[in-house]
Amino acid sequence: MKTYRFTVIIEKDAEGYFAHCPELQGCYTQGDTFEEALTNIKDAIRLHVEDRIASGEEIPSPEMVSVSSLEVKA
Numbered sequence: 001m002k003t004y005r006f007t008v009i010i011e012k013d014a015e016g017y018f019a020h021c022p023e024l025q026g027c028y029t030q031g032d033t034f035e036e037a038l039t040n041i042k043d044a045i046r047l048h049v050e051d052r053i054a055s056g057e058e059i060p061s062p063e064m065v066s067v068s069s070l071e072v073k074a
Contacts, residue, residue, distance in 0.1 A: 006045055007065045010037050023060045024048050 010019045017037035020028035027048045031037030052059055 004045075004049060004059060005062060007062050008038070008041050008045075009065075010034060010041070019044075021045055021048075022065060023062050 006021050006023050008019060008021055010017055012018075012034075016030055016032045017034050018028065018030050019037040019041035021041060021044070024045060027041075027044050029037065029040040029044045031040050049059055
């Protein structure tokens with residue numbers, strides 16, 4: 001069994017936490033807590049990768065992700 005590493009972004013919103021994996025288009029989930037969102041995205045990524053392997057698709061390599069904060073006046 002091969003181990004893969006992916007970027008995960010978790011954001012808090014009014015209804016809980018939203019998590020997604022930028023390298024795997026369409027791979028996202030949510031949770032009531034940060035920990036639940038993290039567990040859910042791990043499961044979603046595993047299922048996504050298993051599906052790609054079964055379909056003979058390539059597993060993308062993580063690209064550099066930069067996180068920054070900006071000030072915007074409006």
